[in-house]
Amino acid sequence: MIDFVLTENDQKILDHVRQEALVCRRYARYYDEHEDEFAPDELPEATDFPPLMSLFAGRSDADTHMAVMSMLVSAGQTWGDYTVRMRRGKGGLGNAALRAAGTPEQVAKWEGLTLAMAITEPGCGSDPSQVQTTAVLDEATDEWVLNGEKIFVTTGCRCEGVVVWATLDRSAGRAGIKSFLVEKGAPGFEVTHKEKKLGIRADDTAAMVFRDCRIPRGNLLGGREEIPKESSGGFRGVMKTFNMTRPAVAAIGLGIAEAALDFTREQLREAGFEVEYGGSLHGQPAVVQRFHEIEGKYEAAMLTVLNAAWLSGQGLSNNLEASISKAKGGSAVREITQGCIEILGPMSVSREHLLEKWFRDVRITDIYEGTGQIQNLIIARDILGYDRTELK
Amino acid sequence: MISFGPTEEQQVVREAMREFAEQVIRPIARECDEASVVPDAFLQQTWELGLTATQIPVAFGGGGEERSPVTNVLVLEELAFADAGLALAATAPSLFANAVLDHGTDEQKAAYLPLLAGERFHAASLALVEPGPLFDVLNLRTRAEPKGEGFVLSGHKSLVPLADRASHFLVLAHNGARDGFEGIEAFVVPRDAAGLVIGEPERNLGLRALPTHRLSLDRVEVSATDRLGGSAGFDARRLLAASRTALGAVLVGLSRAVLEYAIPYAKEREAFGEAIARKQAIAFTLSDMRIEVDAMRWLVWKAASLLEHGLDATRAAHLARQYCAREAMKIADNGVQVLGGHGFIREHPVEMWYRNARTLGVLEGSVTC
Numbered sequence: 001m002i003d004f005v006l007t008e009n010d011q012k013i014l015d016h017v018r019q020e021a022l023v024c025r026r027y028a029r030y031y032d033e034h035e036d037e038f039a040p041d042e043l044p045e046a047t048d049f050p051p052l053m054s055l056f057a058g059r060s061d062a063d064t065h066m067a068v069m070s071m072l073v074s075a076g077q078t079w080g081d082y083t084v085r086m087r088r089g090k091g092g093l094g095n096a097a098l099r100a101a102g103t104p105e106q107v108a109k110w111e112g113l114t115l116a117m118a119i120t121e122p123g124c125g126s127d128p129s130q131v132q133t134t135a136v137l138d139e140a141t142d143e144w145v146l147n148g149e150k151i152f153v154t155t156g157c158r159c160e161g162v163v164v165w166a167t168l169d170r171s172a173g174r175a176g177i178k179s180f181l182v183e184k185g186a187p188g189f190e191v192t193h194k195e196k197k198l199g200i201r202a203d204d205t206a207a208m209v210f211r212d213c214r215i216p217r218g219n220l221l222g223g224r225e226e227i228p229k230e231s232s233g234g235f236r237g238v239m240k241t242f243n244m245t246r247p248a249v250a251a252i253g254l255g256i257a258e259a260a261l262d263f264t265r266e267q268l269r270e271a272g273f274e275v276e277y278g279g280s281l282h283g284q285p286a287v288v289q290r291f292h293e294i295e296g297k298y299e300a301a302m303l304t305v306l307n308a309a310w311l312s313g314q315g316l317s318n319n320l321e322a323s324i325s326k327a328k329g330g331s332a333v334r335e336i337t338q339g340c341i342e343i344l345g346p347m348s349v350s351r352e353h354l355l356e357k358w359f360r361d362v363r364i365t366d367i368y369e370g371t372g373q374i375q376n377l378i379i380a381r382d383i384l385g386y387d388r389t390e391l392k
Numbered sequence: 393m394i395s396f397g398p399t400e401e402q403q404v405v406r407e408a409m410r411e412f413a414e415q416v417i418r419p420i421a422r423e424c425d426e427a428s429v430v431p432d433a434f435l436q437q438t439w440e441l442g443l444t445a446t447q448i449p450v451a452f453g454g455g456g457e458e459r460s461p462v463t464n465v466l467v468l469e470e471l472a473f474a475d476a477g478l479a480l481a482a483t484a485p486s487l488f489a490n491a492v493l494d495h496g497t498d499e500q501k502a503a504y505l506p507l508l509a510g511e512r513f514h515a516a517s518l519a520l521v522e523p524g525p526l527f528d529v530l531n532l533r534t535r536a537e538p539k540g541e542g543f544v545l546s547g548h549k550s551l552v553p554l555a556d557r558a559s560h561f562l563v564l565a566h567n568g569a570r571d572g573f574e575g576i577e578a579f580v581v582p583r584d585a586a587g588l589v590i591g592e593p594e595r596n597l598g599l600r601a602l603p604t605h606r607l608s609l610d611r612v613e614v615s616a617t618d619r620l621g622g623s624a625g626f627d628a629r630r631l632l633a634a635s636r637t638a639l640g641a642v643l644v645g646l647s648r649a650v651l652e653y654a655i656p657y658a659k660e661r662e663a664f665g666e667a668i669a670r671k672q673a674i675a676f677t678l679s680d681m682r683i684e685v686d687a688m689r690w691l692v693w694k695a696a697s698l699l700e701h702g703l704d705a706t707r708a709a710h711l712a713r714q715y716c717a718r719e720a721m722k723i724a725d726n727g728v729q730v731l732g733g734h735g736f737i738r739e740h741p742v743e744m745w746y747r748n749a750r751t752l753g754v755l756e757g758s759v760t761c
Contacts, residue, residue, distance in 0.1 A: 001399050002462045002696075002697060003393050004394055005697060005698065010394075062393055064395075065394075065395075277706050277707040278573060278629065279572075282526050283530060296711040296712075297715075299691060299715075300687035300690070301687065303687065303694060304683070304686055306396075306690075307690055321686070324683050327683055328687055376680070377679075379679035379683065383679065384655060386669070386675075391669075391670055391675055
């Protein structure tokens with residue numbers, strides 16, 4: 001059935017997430033202004049809160065699917081803060097890649113580690129087929145030798161290993177690209193610095209280099225050493241990793257955007273403007289009209305996220321919808337937070353409030369995990385029935 | 393539970409409507425727009441689908457299906473995909489029927505629902521919009537003054553669907569006593585009521601297949617039993633939320649029509665040696681349309697779901713309607729642009745959709761779910 005009303009069980013979880021988020025928010029400004037420090041893995045207040053997972057006991061088919069709940073939980077957490085968590089879970093983007101591309105033995109061996117994913121380089125971002133980091137097999141020692149530089153690696157400082165994209169043969173293009181698991185401590189692997197950013201400053205985003213970095217031959221994810229024909233679809237397989245992470249990234253941004261909307265609504269109320277619904281457009285003050293406009297974008301974007309997650313939860317293909325949610329979420333969060341500042345005026349750029357931080361924090365949403373333009377390219381190819389040679 | 397999965401029954405209904413829309417509505421859409429008429433044969437043919445009657449209880453002669461705003465928005469999207477004007481004409485009797493179903497007293501249900509559950513097409517309508525600039529639902533100029541046991545209605549209405557053939561109108565008026573939704577009353581007024589004058593057909597920008605008229609109410613006397621909901625009155629929030637949600641569904645259908653027309657056109661039309669769809673400027677315009685059609689539909693479904701649960705859908709419907717109106721206009725606008733000169737020529741339907749999008753976006757109370 002088509003339904004958009006949360007069950008009591010759903011609501012109980014989200015209420016709990018909200019309580020945790022309120023605590024996390026107390027730390028938000030501190031870590032924004034102390035970007036060299038890391039928020040603790042567990043806040044002192046954690047003793048007062050049962051672990052989130054314990055609330056998922058006793059759920060049934062009548063409750064919202066976990067795939068959809070995960071989006072609501074993510075948004076609920078970032079409503080408090082992007083980075084600070086009551087308890088930090090293990091795992092990173094690299095873990096998703098390991099599960100998607102690793103052999104069963106590899107998954108068993110490394111799944112307990114927190115793994116980052118290193119794709120972007122100083123010279124390539126949206127087009128990962130241009131990866132310049134090389135991997136050369138040293139048959140004498142049965143080792144891969146990696147050379148190159150990676151940037152914008154989420155969880156790069158604190159992870160225990162990194163899934164690194166490197167090419168076996170630059171002339172082979174995307175077909176030559178493989179992913180390798182490099183554990184921290186491998187010779188020649190160095191995390192050079194934590195990136196200094198516009199927003200999500202507290203977040204662990206690292207730059208790293210590989211200088212004749214040696215790793216065991218068995219660390220090639222999936223184990224296939226040959227360069228496949230261009231059409232083998234191996235690259236696409238890796239890209240499939242994004243079908244749940246793209247909606248999740250949009251949800252994360254939308255949680256922050258919702259915080260901005262709630263703050264703006266409160267401030268409007270204090271200023272004597274109640275946001276009401278039902279009357280005609282011209283009967284509303286301009287600030288309320290503007291608020292309705294961006295609130296509608298929030299609702300719309302969040303629903304595209306839930307749709308993409310729901311499809312995934314049903315085991316249905318969501319390639320198109322994942323990109324729709326990411327494109328919509330990415331543009332919505334920008335428009336919403338920019339709009340909130342426009343509505344509230346000069347007071348809202350003060351660092352006394354978190355709105356200016358949220359404005360900075362959400363801006364990454366439309367960039368990482370594939371820019372809005374990349375999502376549009378994916379959507380356009382899908383609806384037009386074009387491949388990547390027909391629509392570049 | 394959050395779920396985007398229509399029931400099997402809803403899938404079947406949706407498929408049937410899609411087929412009907414394609415085979416019956418789309419082929420006559422242009423000629424009906426040009427002639428500004430809705431054929432009686434079309435109204436009868438659509439009536440036989442049971443759009444209005446299926447959700448009327450068996451006791452009143454209907455199909456006895458559960459009242460489902462969600463199913464209704466699925467139907468509306470498909471009908472409006474073929475043509476919004478004809479979709480509104482075909483479903484106009486539901487404006488009256490659903491209001492009586494949701495808000496009427498037992499006596500009102502017994503009096504009016506059987507009329508709308510028969511085998512022959514029967515028109516009854518809703519009179520909400522008023523002439524003059526800055527129409528606002530919350531500030532109706534049509535007044536309902538108490539007189540004895542009953543009321544006296546005075547004012548003007550416009551854009552009343554099917555007013556040429558409606559046997560009864562549900563007239564919305566301000567009671568002059570309270571502000572906001574609480575000030576809105578609704579009264580059943582028969583076509584031949586003394587003081588009611590039905591004007592000439594209105595000549596509108598879009599939705600030309602939908603006949604609309606003005607009504608003048610010059611001290612029309614109605615009894616207390618004609619007041620929707622009787623002495624308890626009715627829930628204006630719910631009625632307006634249902635109307636706005638339904639309007640959103642129509643805008644989704646229209647937007648999807650534009651997109652699905654623009655895609656093959658852009659793949660076929662060549663410029664500078666290749667299909668224009670292969671240029672990012674065009675391809676991204678189309679992908680933006682695709683994104684928004686989804687976003688619009690989910691907003692409508694959410695509002696419909698709240699209505700189905702009997703919850704207050706005022707906010708959800710308000711946001712859905714505003715969002716859909718804005719985005720549908722943008723989509724129709726871009727549809728014209730993708731077709732270029734052909735978007736301006738009446739040989740293609742896109743110019744009609746452009747007019748319809750602008751018209752629908754400012755309507756209230758012209759469709760329901």
